[in-house]
Amino acid sequence: MSKRNYLEAWCFEVSRVSQKSFQKVAEQALSLLFEKYPAALATGKIASDLGRDNEFMDKVMEFLHGRRFVALARVSKSGRRFVVRKAWRLSSDAYHKYSHVSSAKSGGAGTG
Secondary structure: OOHHHHHHHHHHHHHHHHHHHHHHHHHHHHHHHHHHOOOOEEHHHHHHHHOOOHHHHHHHHHHHHHOOOEEEEOEOOOOOEOOOOOEEEEOHHHHHHHHHHHHHHOOOOOOO
16 A cells, blocks of 8 residues: 555544544533533533533534534623623523433433
8 A cells, every 4th residue: 555545544544533533522512511401601611521622622512503402602690791702502402302312211201
């Protein structure tokens, strides 16, 4: 195998692993936001809880935002508008779908 073909094969494998890793981190972020619903969490807090860096977590959250799984919080609990930091919450639609799936997995014991 030539050096170029080896490099292309290696890059392909790395991107597949990265895609799987990205998906797992996205699922972990959704799970964390589900546990904290309806509270909003800052990107840094999510990154810290999942053991990731802020830049990577920001990309994950933007991806989830584009898929409408999460919503960008506009104001803090105290009513102050977020200007620099981004805070995220699970979208209402995603919360209802996830809670429905969670209650089905636990035998329908959920309250709604």
